[in-house]
Amino acid sequence: MKIIEVTSKEHQHEFLMLPVRLYKNEPYWIRPLDKDVEAVFDREKNKTFQHGESIRWILQNESGETIGRIAAFVNQKTVKKGNDQPTGGLGFFECVQDQQAAFMLFDAAKKWLQDRGMEAMDGPINFGNRDRWWGLLIEGYDREPNYQCNYNFSYYKDFFEAYGFQVYFYQLTFGRPIxxxxxxxxxxxxxxxxxxxxxxxxxxxxxxxxxxxxxxxxxxxxxxxxxxxxxxxxxxxxxxxxxxxxxxxxxxxxxxxxxxxxxxxxxxxxxxxxxxxxxxxxxxxxxxxxxxxxxxxxxxxxxxxxxxxxxxxxxxxxxxxxxxxxxxxxxxxxxxxxxEHYEMNWIGDFNPKMIRVVEQINAPVVKRHATYRKLFDESKPFKRMPIVG
The missing domain is CATH 3.40.630.30 (Gcn5-related N-acetyltransferase (GNAT))
Structure with a gap:
C-alpha cells in the first residue's frame, strides 16, 4: 500500500470519488457537494489558512486502486485554546474495511502533526468552523445526514478506538415533527x-x-x-x-x-x-x-x-x-x-443546560457523533471536554 499526498487534479478526483464508490450501496448516504469539500482545501475560499495549514492524502493498494483518504490540519487559533497540549486535527477520513490501511492513514496524519509540534490530534474534524464535517457518526445510521454533516460506516469507530483515540465529547442530534x-x-x-x-x-x-x-x-x-x-x-x-x-x-x-x-x-x-x-x-x-x-x-x-x-x-x-x-x-x-420535520444539530454533551432545553421540546436523540482525541504521549492522563455552564 502507498500513501500519496494530494497534489494534482487526478489526486483531487480520487479524493472526491472514493466515498462515491464506498457508499454506492448505502441507502442513507448522501453525496456531499464536490465544491463544498474542495472549498475546505482552497486557500482563497477558506480563511482558516490565514492562521493554519492543512494537507491531505489518498491511500492506494498494490493495484493502484484508491482505498483510503485522510486530511490533517493545524489551526493556530485553536492549537492551545482550552487544551493542556498543542492539538491538531484530522478529518475527511474514509477507508475500506482494513485496519492496516486505516492505521497507515492515521500514522501519516500523526507524523505530519508531530513534525509541527503537536502533541495530540482530534478527529474527525473540519479545517474551519465546527458547524460542518465534525465528528464520527456512531448512532443514527438509519437516517440521512444533514447538509455538511458526516455519515460513515460503523466500523470506523473500531478503527479510531483500536488506534488509541478516546471520546473527547459527543455531539447529539435531536429530532421531532414540527x-x-x-x-x-x-x-x-x-x-x-x-x-x-x-x-x-x-x-x-x-x-x-x-x-x-x-x-x-x-x-x-x-x-x-x-x-x-x-x-x-x-x-x-x-x-x-x-x-x-x-x-x-x-x-x-x-x-x-x-x-x-x-x-x-x-x-x-x-x-x-x-x-x-x-x-x-x-x-x-x-x-x-x-x-x-x-x-x-x-x-x-x-x-x-x-x-x-x-x-x-x-x-x-x-x-x-x-x-x-x-x-x-x-x-x-x-x-x-x-x-414538517425538525432536527437540532451539534449539541455537545458538555452542555447539559442546552440538552435540558432540547429535552423540553420533546425531541429524542436521533443521531450521535463522537469527536475523538488521541494523545501522542499515552502515559499522559486523558481529559474529556470540560462541562460548560
Missing part, C-alpha cells in the same frame, strides 16, 4: 419572560438581512466563544457564513431574542438542503442548479435543521431559551409553514 406539544416546563419559563416588556422575539425579515452578520457575531461570541477552546467569530467570518447561507435562507427560520432592543439570543435554522442536494449527485453544475431550483420551487423539502442556538450569559437561566422556542413554535403551527 407539530406536537412542548414540555410544560418550557411553557412556564416562556410565560415569565413574555410578561417582561423589555424582552421581544421575532424572525429577521429579509429586508434586514444586512444586519445578520453583526447580530450573529455579537451573540455567538458572548454566548459561546468565551468557553474553553471555541474561537471567536470575526466579522469577516460572520459575513462569509451569511454569504454561504444566503441562497437557502428562509426568514422564518432566523430567530433572535432581544432585551431592550439589543440581541441577546439566537435560534437560527436552515432548510435541510441535503433533501434537495441528494438529487444532484455532488455536482452543482447547470443541471444540478436546475434540479435545485425545481425542487425549491416545488417545495419538496419538508425538513429544517437547527444551525445555532445560544443565549448570552447574563440572560441565561431566566427562561429566554424557552421563550424564543415558544415564539418559533407559535409561528410554525400557523397555516402555510413549509416544514
Amino acid at each position: 407539530e406536537g406539544p412542548l414540555d410544560d416546563r418550557l411553557y412556564e419559563k416562556a410565560s415569565l419572560v413574555e410578561q417582561n416588556p423589555d424582552y421581544s422575539f421575532g424572525y429577521l425579515p429579509k429586508s434586514q438581512w444586512d444586519t445578520l452578520p453583526t447580530k450573529i457575531k455579537d451573540v455567538y461570541n458572548r454566548a459561546w466563544a468565551k468557553r474553553g477552546e471555541i474561537p471567536e467569530l470575526t466579522e469577516a467570518q460572520a459575513r462569509h457564513l451569511v454569504k454561504q447561507m444566503k441562497p437557502i435562507m428562509d426568514e422564518k427560520l432566523l430567530w433572535f431574542g432581544y432585551y431592550k432592543d439589543e440581541p441577546i439570543a439566537f435560534f437560527l435554522s436552515l432548510p435541510e438542503v441535503n433533501q434537495i442536494f441528494k438529487h444532484v449527485k455532488g455536482k452543482l453544475d447547470a443541471l444540478g442548479k436546475l434540479k435545485f431550483v425545481w425542487h425549491s420551487f416545488r417545495k419538496t423539502n419538508k425538513k429544517a435543521f437547527g444551525l445555532l442556538f445560544g443565549v448570552v450569559p447574563e440572560h441565561q437561566g431566566k427562561g429566554v431559551d424557552g421563550a424564543i422556542i415558544e415564539a418559533f413554535r407559535k409561528m410554525a403551527h400557523a397555516k402555510g409553514f413549509a416544514y
Whole structure:
C-alpha cells in the first residue's frame, strides 16, 4: 500500500470519488457537494489558512486502486485554546474495511502533526468552523445526514478506538415533527419572560438581512466563544457564513431574542438542503442548479435543521431559551409553514443546560457523533471536554 499526498487534479478526483464508490450501496448516504469539500482545501475560499495549514492524502493498494483518504490540519487559533497540549486535527477520513490501511492513514496524519509540534490530534474534524464535517457518526445510521454533516460506516469507530483515540465529547442530534406539544416546563419559563416588556422575539425579515452578520457575531461570541477552546467569530467570518447561507435562507427560520432592543439570543435554522442536494449527485453544475431550483420551487423539502442556538450569559437561566422556542413554535403551527420535520444539530454533551432545553421540546436523540482525541504521549492522563455552564 502507498500513501500519496494530494497534489494534482487526478489526486483531487480520487479524493472526491472514493466515498462515491464506498457508499454506492448505502441507502442513507448522501453525496456531499464536490465544491463544498474542495472549498475546505482552497486557500482563497477558506480563511482558516490565514492562521493554519492543512494537507491531505489518498491511500492506494498494490493495484493502484484508491482505498483510503485522510486530511490533517493545524489551526493556530485553536492549537492551545482550552487544551493542556498543542492539538491538531484530522478529518475527511474514509477507508475500506482494513485496519492496516486505516492505521497507515492515521500514522501519516500523526507524523505530519508531530513534525509541527503537536502533541495530540482530534478527529474527525473540519479545517474551519465546527458547524460542518465534525465528528464520527456512531448512532443514527438509519437516517440521512444533514447538509455538511458526516455519515460513515460503523466500523470506523473500531478503527479510531483500536488506534488509541478516546471520546473527547459527543455531539447529539435531536429530532421531532414540527407539530406536537412542548414540555410544560418550557411553557412556564416562556410565560415569565413574555410578561417582561423589555424582552421581544421575532424572525429577521429579509429586508434586514444586512444586519445578520453583526447580530450573529455579537451573540455567538458572548454566548459561546468565551468557553474553553471555541474561537471567536470575526466579522469577516460572520459575513462569509451569511454569504454561504444566503441562497437557502428562509426568514422564518432566523430567530433572535432581544432585551431592550439589543440581541441577546439566537435560534437560527436552515432548510435541510441535503433533501434537495441528494438529487444532484455532488455536482452543482447547470443541471444540478436546475434540479435545485425545481425542487425549491416545488417545495419538496419538508425538513429544517437547527444551525445555532445560544443565549448570552447574563440572560441565561431566566427562561429566554424557552421563550424564543415558544415564539418559533407559535409561528410554525400557523397555516402555510413549509416544514414538517425538525432536527437540532451539534449539541455537545458538555452542555447539559442546552440538552435540558432540547429535552423540553420533546425531541429524542436521533443521531450521535463522537469527536475523538488521541494523545501522542499515552502515559499522559486523558481529559474529556470540560462541562460548560
